[in-house]
Amino acid sequence: MPDVRKNSVVVCGGAYGDEGKGRIVDQIVSEFAGRQRVIAYRDNGGANAGHTIEFPDGKRVALHQFPSGVFIPDSTVILGKGMVLHPGDLLLELADIKSAKHEKLLADIMIDEMAVLALDTHRAFESILKQWQTGSKGSTGRGIAPAYADVLLRHPLRMRDLKPFNSDSVTSHYKLYKALVKGLGGNLANTEVPTLNGDVIKVGTLREFKKRLKSQMKVLKPYVRSVDGFIEDAWKDKEKNAFVFEKAQAIGLDSRWGVYPDVTASDTTPAGIYSSTSGVVNPDNIELKIGVIKATYMSSVGVRVLPTLIQGELAERIRKDANEYGATTKRPRDIGYLDLVAIKFFAKVGKLTHIAFTHMDITYEDTPLKICVGYKKTSNEVLFKPDQEYLNTVKPVYKNLKPWSQQLVAKAKNYKQLPKEAKDFLKFASDYLGIPVYMITTGPKREQGFVID
Numbered sequence: 001m002p003d004v005r006k007n008s009v010v011v012c013g014g015a016y017g018d019e020g021k022g023r024i025v026d027q028i029v030s031e032f033a034g035r036q037r038v039i040a041y042r043d044n045g046g047a048n049a050g051h052t053i054e055f056p057d058g059k060r061v062a063l064h065q066f067p068s069g070v071f072i073p074d075s076t077v078i079l080g081k082g083m084v085l086h087p088g089d090l091l092l093e094l095a096d097i098k099s100a101k102h103e104k105l106l107a108d109i110m111i112d113e114m115a116v117l118a119l120d121t122h123r124a125f126e127s128i129l130k131q132w133q134t135g136s137k138g139s140t141g142r143g144i145a146p147a148y149a150d151v152l153l154r155h156p157l158r159m160r161d162l163k164p165f166n167s168d169s170v171t172s173h174y175k176l177y178k179a180l181v182k183g184l185g186g187n188l189a190n191t192e193v194p195t196l197n198g199d200v201i202k203v204g205t206l207r208e209f210k211k212r213l214k215s216q217m218k219v220l221k222p223y224v225r226s227v228d229g230f231i232e233d234a235w236k237d238k239e240k241n242a243f244v245f246e247k248a249q250a251i252g253l254d255s256r257w258g259v260y261p262d263v264t265a266s267d268t269t270p271a272g273i274y275s276s277t278s279g280v281v282n283p284d285n286i287e288l289k290i291g292v293i294k295a296t297y298m299s300s301v302g303v304r305v306l307p308t309l310i311q312g313e314l315a316e317r318i319r320k321d322a323n324e325y326g327a328t329t330k331r332p333r334d335i336g337y338l339d340l341v342a343i344k345f346f347a348k349v350g351k352l353t354h355i356a357f358t359h360m361d362i363t364y365e366d367t368p369l370k371i372c373v374g375y376k377k378t379s380n381e382v383l384f385k386p387d388q389e390y391l392n393t394v395k396p397v398y399k400n401l402k403p404w405s406q407q408l409v410a411k412a413k414n415y416k417q418l419p420k421e422a423k424d425f426l427k428f429a430s431d432y433l434g435i436p437v438y439m440i441t442t443g444p445k446r447e448q449g450f451v452i453d
């Protein structure tokens with residue numbers, strides 16, 4: 001058994017994203033805050049992620065590249081080496097974060113100087129490339145995959161290249177992307193790319209591109225530094241420092257373990273923390289590795305087809321009740337029955353130690369809870385494979401469980417107060433997955449949910 005480092009948690013999406021991770025992180029962080037210094041670390045993805053935090057005064061802030069720990073007083077927030085960051089979007093996000101707290105930053109922010117840049121050039125390339133990709137699988141348009149591809153091709157621009165501003169590196173980066181875009185029939189300077197606040201801007205000429213980047217880096221520079229030594233010292237002091245690793249996306253979207261081809265380019269499992277922290281934090285030592293899952297159904301965006309897809313009235317009912325529409329696009333998400341076969345695979349490859357179930361309130365007493373517990377091909381039981389082509393050929397095997405009362409579950413303040421049917425569901429899911437349930441939630445507010453002792 002690996003040593004366990006007290007006061008350390010990683011929270012990741014246990015299915016295909018949009019499970020409500022932020023809600024779970026908020027609960028965990030609030031339990032540490034005041035007792036320990038919270039170190040909120042993010043190691044993967046970039047502006048492709050997003051969740052909205054709502055404050056008691058009604059103010060809302062959409063976080064994309066920053067973890068939710070940024071609102072914890074005296075916490076330290078680290079954007080790690082494994083991330084792909086967009087300086088312009090970081091500034092927009094920082095402005096929003098400050099404005100929610102009377103122009104104050106509550107956390108100490110550090111950006112790893114080795115973090116990779118995902119720039120307007122990458123966004124432009126991605127949008128032109130899409131026209132050439134047969135059966136294009138789509139992306140969030142944030143240049144995430146091209147930025148990670150730069151690393152594999154050994155020509156990334158990293159934060160350290162902009163502090164101090166290395167004009168030659170930026171020039172050769174721009175020229176490379178100009179040639180790539182031109183080769184695909186586009187014009188880099190004229191290509192329009194999205195920004196976080198919904199505007200669209202042109203990449204611009206080399207001069208314009210450099211000028212913009214330079215002025216953005218002027219503001220960001222103080223946050224950019226070497227972080228490995230800080231993490232090493234902080235990780236050793238278990239009593240003083242609580243580490244909360246907030247993963248972006250979900251294991252079902254992982255570049256190697258997710259359901260191909262609708263995957264993102266980063267490592268969405270806890271394993272990514274090892275390389276992002278340059279081997280300082282071994283994820284096997286993290287005390288709680290929690291996968292967040294919607295309890296009674298699943299949702300999906302993009303071209304993925306869930307084997308447990310629900311169509312018709314029930315899907316519409318769940319979509320409405322759980323507000324399953326894209327946060328930015330407002331596109332209706334696909335709805336499926338809970339697929340424990342897929343989740344068991346994601347929990348295994350993510351080496352998860354616990355599950356957190358959100359949306360326990362989405363239950364209808366007139367409709368049995370249908371849960372996928374196996375796959376069949378003809379009459380043979382078959383395994384899960386993270387491959388859409390394969391999943392299109394399997395038939396789910398379902399088990400029906402009794403639904404519980406929405407009202408009773410919403411009233412429950414602890415495990416004991418849960419209706420029997422909800423307890424039966426938690427026991428069944430936990431036994432099937434082979435890991436315990438850490439907490440459940442029944443709504444977005446802090447009081448709507450609890451840790452199971």
Ligand code: IMP
Binds near residue numbers: 253
């Ligand atoms: P990319 O991350 O922009 O490269 O997009 C690759 C795929 O991952 C697309 O199908 C996206 O819709 C999906 N994706 C990326 N981030 C998220 C997320 O936070 N939630 C759900 N899907 C996502």
